[in-house]
Amino acid sequence: MDNYVSVIFCRNCKSRFVDAGEWTQDGKVVVQCRSCNAKEVLSNFTLGRGRISNAELQNARDTAAKKDRYER
Protein backbone atom coordinates (compact mmCIF):
# COMPACT_ATOMS: atom_id res chain seq x y z
CA MET A 1 0.00 0.00 0.00
CA ASP A 2 1.28 3.43 -0.89
CA ASN A 3 1.15 6.32 1.54
CA TYR A 4 0.53 9.92 0.65
CA VAL A 5 2.99 12.41 2.13
CA SER A 6 3.91 16.04 1.53
CA VAL A 7 7.47 17.01 0.74
CA ILE A 8 9.03 20.31 1.76
CA PHE A 9 11.37 22.06 -0.67
CA CYS A 10 13.44 25.18 -0.17
CA ARG A 11 11.79 28.03 -2.06
CA ASN A 12 15.08 29.89 -2.10
CA CYS A 13 17.19 27.31 -3.96
CA LYS A 14 14.71 24.45 -4.71
CA SER A 15 16.77 22.01 -2.63
CA ARG A 16 15.13 18.96 -1.06
CA PHE A 17 17.65 19.00 1.82
CA VAL A 18 15.46 20.72 4.39
CA ASP A 19 15.93 19.58 7.97
CA ALA A 20 14.50 20.29 11.38
CA GLY A 21 17.36 21.91 13.22
CA GLU A 22 17.30 23.95 16.38
CA TRP A 23 14.29 24.74 18.54
CA THR A 24 13.22 28.10 19.86
CA GLN A 25 12.78 28.81 23.57
CA ASP A 26 9.00 28.61 23.15
CA GLY A 27 9.10 25.19 21.49
CA LYS A 28 8.95 26.02 17.79
CA VAL A 29 11.12 24.17 15.33
CA VAL A 30 13.57 26.00 13.10
CA VAL A 31 13.77 24.29 9.73
CA GLN A 32 16.90 24.93 7.72
CA CYS A 33 17.98 24.30 4.15
CA ARG A 34 21.28 22.45 4.13
CA SER A 35 22.03 23.77 0.66
CA CYS A 36 21.64 27.52 1.13
CA ASN A 37 21.10 27.86 4.91
CA ALA A 38 17.71 29.55 4.56
CA LYS A 39 15.79 29.22 7.85
CA GLU A 40 12.15 29.36 8.83
CA VAL A 41 10.35 28.91 12.15
CA LEU A 42 7.38 26.54 12.20
CA SER A 43 4.98 26.51 15.10
CA ASN A 44 2.31 24.03 14.00
CA PHE A 45 4.21 21.59 11.80
CA THR A 46 7.26 19.39 11.95
CA LEU A 47 9.12 17.19 9.50
CA GLY A 48 9.40 13.46 9.04
CA ARG A 49 11.76 11.56 6.82
CA GLY A 50 11.31 8.65 4.46
CA ARG A 51 12.75 7.20 1.30
CA ILE A 52 10.91 7.84 -1.96
CA SER A 53 11.78 6.99 -5.53
CA ASN A 54 13.23 9.52 -7.95
CA ALA A 55 9.96 9.39 -9.90
CA GLU A 56 7.93 10.27 -6.81
CA LEU A 57 10.35 13.05 -5.91
CA GLN A 58 9.85 14.49 -9.39
CA ASN A 59 6.07 14.20 -8.90
CA ALA A 60 6.42 16.21 -5.71
CA ARG A 61 8.47 18.86 -7.53
CA ASP A 62 5.95 18.99 -10.39
CA THR A 63 3.04 19.53 -8.00
CA ALA A 64 4.77 21.96 -5.63
CA ALA A 65 2.40 24.68 -4.47
CA LYS A 66 3.02 28.13 -5.90
CA LYS A 67 1.29 31.43 -5.26
CA ASP A 68 -2.05 31.48 -7.08
CA ARG A 69 -1.44 27.97 -8.35
CA TYR A 70 -1.99 25.20 -5.88
CA GLU A 71 -1.88 21.67 -7.18
CA ARG A 72 -2.81 18.54 -5.33
Ligand SMILES: [Zn+2]
Ligand atom coordinates in the same frame (compact mmCIF):
# COMPACT_ATOMS: atom_id res chain seq x y z
ZN1 LIG B 1 17.88 26.42 0.00
